[in-house]
Amino acid sequence: MASTIAVDTMSGDQGYKAAVPAALRSLDKHPDLSLILVGDQALLERALAEHKVKTSDRLVIQHASQVVDMWEAPSKALRSKKDSSMRVAVDLVHTGRACACVSAGNTGALMATARFVLKTLPGIDRPAIISPIPSRNGHTLMLDLGANSECTPEQLFQFAVMGSVLASAVHGIDNPRVGLLNIGAEEIKGNPQIQWAGRLLSGSKLNYIGYVEGNDIYVGDVDVVVCDGFIGNVALKTSEGLGKLIAQFLREEFSRHWGTRLAGLAAMPVLKSFRKRVDPRNYNGASFLGLQGIVIKSHGDADAIAFHSALETALLEVKNSVPRRISNLLASVLGEDAEAIQ
Amino acid sequence: MASTIAVDTMSGDQGYKAAVPAALRSLDKHPDLSLILVGDQALLERALAEHKVKTSDRLVIQHASQVVDMWEAPSKALRSKKDSSMRVAVDLVHTGRACACVSAGNTGALMATARFVLKTLPGIDRPAIISPIPSRNGHTLMLDLGANSECTPEQLFQFAVMGSVLASAVHGIDNPRVGLLNIGAEEIKGNPQIQWAGRLLSGSKLNYIGYVEGNDIYVGDVDVVVCDGFIGNVALKTSEGLGKLIAQFLREEFSRHWGTRLAGLAAMPVLKSFRKRVDPRNYNGASFLGLQGIVIKSHGDADAIAFHSALETALLEVKNSVPRRISNLLASVLGEDAEAIQ
Structure with a gap:
């Protein structure tokens, strides 16, 4: 069609x-x-x-x-x-x-x-921005990347449902692992909103694996990382900034003098293939979910x-048919977790 | 002595x-x-x-x-x-x-x-964790990196004062540029705490340059980046994760087959000098300010x-003599901005 x-x-x-x-x-x-x-x-x-x-x-x-x-x-x-x-x-x-x-x-x-x-x-309640981010074994889906700078625990729960649905429906991940972005893996850390969202997720049928930290986004041991849009946006922009800095440092080191430029020529095919792998242009296109x-x-x-x-x-x-599949799967999750998120 | x-x-x-x-x-x-x-x-x-x-x-x-x-x-x-x-x-x-x-x-x-x-x-009110982070021209000081997961506008203001003092007293930066980490450069963005902290900073004698975004940490156009400890910790850990991922991708690309391994040998001195430049071990040591x-x-x-x-x-x-210098400079800032931060 x-x-x-x-x-x-x-x-x-x-x-x-x-x-x-x-x-x-x-x-x-x-x-x-x-x-x-x-x-x-x-x-x-x-x-x-x-x-x-x-x-x-x-x-x-x-x-x-x-x-x-x-x-x-x-x-x-x-x-x-x-x-x-x-x-x-x-x-x-x-x-x-x-x-x-x-x-x-x-x-x-x-x-x-x-x-x-x-x-x-x-x-x-609110749409969220989600995008795949490259990780060790493929990519991690992360939301919200900037639509909502403050979120209630219920909204974070809804984001987890939406991310989970996108991961399985579009990215073909069975029973996607959902993590809540926090500043420590211990129960004692984080603010009350995140702790409450963690309790909502623990009681749901989602494959919630607990708190994850910033570095886990790139490790590949979580499929969907949930956070409010302020945190998500800072994490995304920080990564963009670091990526550009590293690219510049590499360019500078390979153009120091004729010896390093020669090494750069020898390494060119490898550097090109590396560049292709981390090229943010390949990951362009965030969804409003x-x-x-x-x-x-x-x-x-x-x-x-x-x-x-x-x-x-x-x-x-x-x-x-993402909206329809989200809607269907959401209805089933809402059926089970209606008390939790409403 | x-x-x-x-x-x-x-x-x-x-x-x-x-x-x-x-x-x-x-x-x-x-x-x-x-x-x-x-x-x-x-x-x-x-x-x-x-x-x-x-x-x-x-x-x-x-x-x-x-x-x-x-x-x-x-x-x-x-x-x-x-x-x-x-x-x-x-x-x-x-x-x-x-x-x-x-x-x-x-x-x-x-x-x-x-x-x-x-x-x-x-x-x-509260101590903060500060550390230098490599940037295009040297490094950027960032605080709080995880001591306080929620901060009042007054606390963010105090962090700005402390970071500013450390930048000038220890890192020799004249009139350090202070930025407030936000998710957009426009006045309309961010949450009320950050907007209020921005107003406190605008009215102070600090060299406040306005809102900065995650990517600015690495650009080098700001000397002190101020944020709450949740955001700071996520930004730091995300950067650590991305740094490790990039290092792994580079290693993988250079060890694909004999040709790439040969290229890796040729590029070894350059890669070593690059690695030294971004080695997080050189930036180890966060101060509790x-x-x-x-x-x-x-x-x-x-x-x-x-x-x-x-x-x-x-x-x-x-x-x-950091604590004494902070104390002295703080007293002078407090003198002028006493109404703002107390």
Whole structure:
């Protein structure tokens, strides 16, 4: 069955310059995929012409006259940008013309728009942002990565349910191990919210393995790491910063003098393969989980390669009918744990 | 003037096996240094004999009959381990026999002991854990790294004052730039505690540069990053986890087959110099700031090289009379900002 994805082509640092080539690559790769490019009609027509591509029934342009600024307040975007590429892309999901949308725009505005237009699934108070993060044996799913800076124990419990569902439904992990991010493995540590969430999870049918610490995200002994959006965002951005620092240090060491540059040449294929393995562009595409629709957030500085990864994530969630499966599995968990989370 | 440091030789994963060689290395390096090795007398005598070293007026053994377990509850350690190597080392600072103490023990127990025995400086509600973290141009000081999982805006303000003082007094940074860790640079982001702390800092004489994000820790455009201990601990442990993952990926890539192993040989000197640059052992030694005395926490899994770094940190703080300088500078800041932080 054909899948249609709405692409916000005007947001993010590179706007249509990243989104259009990424979209064309996805169309080539998936014959059953249709795309709606949302943005300035004239600009998108010129961009397609540059790529020597014409619109078709698989490639449609949907005009949107506004763009949400990267630093615009979510409430302002919601109120005054009703014809923005971001809003129109989300609207297309709401009306059913698209099965999912992808945007590299302002996270706060995209979340506010998605919540307002699509609404949350029954039993979910707040949507959360989830993304795979590379680990020793594959990847770890982590949520919330920044949608909710403060969370109740019940919300953390709901995040655990959603993450667990995504891990099994999309990532094929049987009985995914769920950990609660804390600052120590002992019962005595952490704040009261986390301790209470731990008690809710211990009493649930989820495969809750207890508290995990920051380093466990990368070890691979947990499949879903649950935390509030403040902690998750700091952990994610800290990792990005350290990754860039290490890359720079490696470059500097290999370019000190002719001897090290020669060593760098010899090591080039290995370094390239290492770089490919840790390239954050391969992990681009965070899902807004808990909504009645699929919304994928691409990193703001995504290039075409990274934006393509976000499109792949959207397609994967469409093919696995994520909202429906979450809803079904959630209903079953809610049935058993209704007292705990309501 | 001679400086005396008390060394808890029984704590941490490697106990005296890391502490004793580290201590001997420091004694060799600094002729004006005296050490009190705190721990099991017979065991330490044997350890010194193995190193063919005798006690002297620069190297004294102080017997302690107990050891605080790595996972022992701080309250239990405080109540029932009054003759532990950790407690005796802190007591030696309190009585003035030592200018500082170093321990690789249980962070919670060491903090509880240090607070109980030494007390906080006037104007400081809670001590904080601070450590330098490598950055693009040198290092960034970050606090709190785990002593206080929830903090008031006033406490965050006090951390900013302490970090600022340490940066200028010990690390020689003029007018250190202080940033508040948040999940966005915009005024609208973050929780109310952080927003209020930001207002306190904006009105102070500190060189407050505003909100910073996780990636800024490694960029080098801020000297002191202030956050609560939960966030700080997660950021630190996440970085440790990512660092280890990257090291493993590099090792794996260089050992795939004979070709990559050959490339690894060619790149060996460069990789060694890179490894030295990011080696966490060189950054070992977190300070408990805000106490009436110098207490340095070594990482629990520190080896002799890492433990030696912690001893160096202690000596640096002793030579710079950190508690007195903090107290003096704090009094001047409190004078101006008394209304804000009290």
